[in-house]
Amino acid sequence: MAGSDDRAVLRRARGLGSAKSGVRHWWWQRVTAVALVPLTVWMLVLLLATAGEGRRALMVWLGNPAVSVLTVMFVVMMAWHMVLGLTVIAEDYLHHEGVKFAAITLIQVGGVIVGVAGVISVLWLALGGTQ
């Protein structure tokens, strides 16, 4: 009895085998994290400088190409880091394959929308905005 039982247990532990992936996800999470350390500090400075000053101040700041480049980079890295982090959370807690797949798809599509919308908004403001 023990023999066949052991085999079933071992079979379950081996599961579908190794996916031979995971390094990349992990690596990009770290790369975006490192990039976000200075970029976040930068973003805070920008938000503090324009706090309560309204749209005009924002446009003046973003009109400087260095400022808009950094801000675009912040938006891209943030959206990317967010997708990677939320994906891990979904994988951790969602155990129904269908629900997990739907959630991760939603996170990825949402991340792309956030990224694209953010970049276009910043460029739009940088280039003079809607009059």
Place this chain on the structure above:
Amino acid sequence: MIIRRSEEQPRWTLLRRFPVPRGFHAASRSRVQAGREWPAPEGAGNVKRMQVYRYDPEGDERPRVDTFHVDLDECGPMLLDALIKIKNQIDPTLTFRRSCREGVCGSCAMNINGTNWLACTRALDELDDPVTVYPLNNLDVIKDLVGDQSHAFAQYAAIRPWLRASPPPKDRERLQSPEQRRELDGYYECILCFCCTSGCPSHWWNGDRFLGPAVLLQAWRWLADSRDEATGERLDELEDPFRLYRCHTILNCTRTCPKGLNPGKAIAEIKRKLLERQG
């Protein structure tokens, strides 16, 4: 407050448990009921209350927590002594594993006052009253404090924890320099008590696929061994979003290891190796 060694107990705690409902994430058969009270013998002076998880596989009752009043003046110094005393003098049906009673076999690992440790190396006078004693976490309970560890050991077997190498020349042994041998320090001492794996939140949620700290520490023990020739294969077998990368460096494992080992660090070493071979 700084904890320097895993054996230290916190001097104060804000919370004894996470503020989740008692039955949170537990199937109805696993919910714990109040159990019975076993009073102290007449004239006992130095009494400690012990709240012990009980489960009887032969009845239809759900698990319960019994309270035993143990006279410390008539008891050995360790928690294991108290459990043996209960079994001998109060309730002979109390069931738990033990063997060496000196912290080398790993049998008596259990959840003591909320964290995992060996009953034989935890002194009773270090434990706040009432002492709570549960089986290691997230195991199917066979009886009382005995959990079914077959999955944990199957995960261990799955990493093929033995030397994988071509045979040495007939007239020679496999030599290792003192430096190479030192690479195994902090890893070879593991007694496979599974205190760490049972205390790892990631293993609670994904233990079917995540190997957990005990097995990953062993995996590193073989990766670090200068005589082993299967490094590449071993890394292939580990590189998986669930087997390895469910570890989020929470470090409950390092906090709880009763041998003072550092599974969290071993896992970080594996992740670094996997990165190293990327480019």
Place this chain on the structure above:
Amino acid sequence: MTERTRPRSPHVQIYRPQLTSVLSFTHRLSGIALSVGGVILVVWLLLAAAGGSAFGGLNAALGSWFGRLLLFLWTFALFFHLCNGIRHLFWDAVLGFELANIYRSGWLVVVASTVLTVLTWVIAMSMPGVA
């Protein structure tokens, strides 16, 4: 012999919260909060770029006491995630794993993120546009 299904021994219901698990949980929670904050930030940029009256509306909402409370919590989440994220980057380089250092860096993160949050708000409240 027919056996009934065994109970599962309790885990999150009874395991003692420790600095290790509490900070890890907070890291995750702050990450989720920041994802929501990130989406709001992009909406804010989008409305600024669009140039309608909605931008003023969002600013008014964020300027209300409830809006400010949210912004304060987001600031704390940001600094916590940033500081603890740096702690994680050290671990990824296999540094700082001695138990005493795990505790030291943990408390440092708690103190640093609190101080930085308060400091940021002192600066923000003294900006000319903010009353």
